[in-house]
Amino acid sequence: MSGHEPAIMPPGNYYLTGNEALAEGAIAAGCRFYAGYPITPSSEIMERMAARLDEIDGGVFMQMEDEIASICAVIGAVWAGARGMTATSGPGFSLMQEAIGYAAITETPLVIADIQRAGPGTGQATKVGGGDLMQAKWGSHGDYTPIAMCPWSVQEMYDLTIRAFNLAETWRVPVFVMGEEAVGHLKEGLTVDAPPAVINHREEKGATPFGHELPDGVPPMPAFGEGEKLLITGSTHDHRGFRKTDDPAVQAQLTGRINDKIMNHRDEIVDTEAHAVDDADIVVVACGFTARSVLYAIETLRTEGLKVGLLRLKTIWPFPDDIIRTVCGSGRKILVPEMNRGQMAGEVMKYAGGDVIPLNRTDGRIIHPHLIMETIRGIA
Numbered sequence: 001m002s003g004h005e006p007a008i009m010p011p012g013n014y015y016l017t018g019n020e021a022l023a024e025g026a027i028a029a030g031c032r033f034y035a036g037y038p039i040t041p042s043s044e045i046m047e048r049m050a051a052r053l054d055e056i057d058g059g060v061f062m063q064m065e066d067e068i069a070s071i072c073a074v075i076g077a078v079w080a081g082a083r084g085m086t087a088t089s090g091p092g093f094s095l096m097q098e099a100i101g102y103a104a105i106t107e108t109p110l111v112i113a114d115i116q117r118a119g120p121g122t123g124q125a126t127k128v129g130g131g132d133l134m135q136a137k138w139g140s141h142g143d144y145t146p147i148a149m150c151p152w153s154v155q156e157m158y159d160l161t162i163r164a165f166n167l168a169e170t171w172r173v174p175v176f177v178m179g180e181e182a183v184g185h186l187k188e189g190l191t192v193d194a195p196p197a198v199i200n201h202r203e204e205k206g207a208t209p210f211g212h213e214l215p216d217g218v219p220p221m222p223a224f225g226e227g228e229k230l231l232i233t234g235s236t237h238d239h240r241g242f243r244k245t246d247d248p249a250v251q252a253q254l255t256g257r258i259n260d261k262i263m264n265h266r267d268e269i270v271d272t273e274a275h276a277v278d279d280a281d282i283v284v285v286a287c288g289f290t291a292r293s294v295l296y297a298i299e300t301l302r303t304e305g306l307k308v309g310l311l312r313l314k315t316i317w318p319f320p321d322d323i324i325r326t327v328c329g330s331g332r333k334i335l336v337p338e339m340n341r342g343q344m345a346g347e348v349m350k351y352a353g354g355d356v357i358p359l360n361r362t363d364g365r366i367i368h369p370h371l372i373m374e375t376i377r378g379i380a
Contacts, residue, residue, distance in 0.1 A: 019044035025161030033084040035073035042115035045087040067092035081223035087113035101140030109168035127364030128181040130339035145262040148176040148317040150287040211239025217261035280309030297372040328352035
C-alpha cells in the first residue's frame, strides 16, 4: 500500500454523492477491509473503497466472485482483527442472508450497506425502491436482532455509517445502512468536522468470547492471532464456542442474550427526529429519501393552516415502538408514505393509537411532495 494519502478526509466542505460519502464515512470509522461484488445502485461504494483503500496503509480491498463470498470474506477479516464492510443491493442482500445469520449467532461486528432498488427479483436494476426493510429484520431465519438505519441525505450517509461501525463494535452485531438509490446517487454538500470518535470493541485477555457476566450482555471480542483459543461455529454453542446443539438450556441462553443485548438497550440505539408534531392533527411517519419529500410537504401545508408534522425514523430496527406510541397517540391520523407495499406501515399499526393510512409507491419513482400534500389534504 502506498500510504501517501491521509486516511480521513480533512475537515471541510465537500460535494459528493451519497455512495461516495458512505465510503468516506466507513474509512473515517476505521474500516480497512472491504470485500464486495458490483451491483447497481451500490457500485460506486465499491469503486471508491477500491481507490481509497489502496491509498491507506493497512487497507485491503477484495473483489469477490459474488455476494455470498463477499460477506463471508468480511466475517473472516473481522475475526482476524480488521474492521470490515460490504455493500450491495436487493438481489445481493438476498444472497447474503445465510451469512448474516451466521454473523448474528457468532456476534460478528460488521457493516452492510444496502442501497435499495425496485424489486422483487432483478426488478428495475437502476430505479429506486424501499422494499428491503423487512428483509433487514427477518431475512435470515431464527431469532436475532440486527440494527438498521435509514439515512436521508449525503451528510447522513457519512454520519450514520460512522455510527453504524460504532454500534457494531459496541454491541457485537451486524449493522445495516439502508440507503436507497435516490440517496446513493444524490449529490449535495457534505461537511466533515474533526475526526470522529471511534469506538473499539472490548478486549479482555482470556475471557470467554460468547458469554460474559457484564450487565450489557456483550462479551469481549478476541481475534485470531492474539493467542486466544477460538472456536467460531454457527451452531448452538456455549460461552467458549463449543457446540451444544442438543442442549435446550444453552440454546435458550444464547438466543436470549443475543436479542436482549440489543432490545434491553433500545434507548441507546434508536434514533428519531420530530418536526412540528406537538400540535399536529396528522403525523406523517417516514424514513430515508421519502422523509425529504414529507418535510417539504408539511412546511408547505403549515402555511395553509393544516396542523401536520413529521416523525422521521433514522433507525428502523430496533423499531421505535415507544416513540410511535407517544407521538402517534389516540385521536391523530397517521400517514405512512413509503416506496414499498406497506412494510413500515404494518409496524406503525402495531403501536399507533390513531388511524394509520398507508401511501405506497412501487413503480421505481420517488414519492413527490405534491402527492403527499394531495393525500394529506384529502384526509384532513
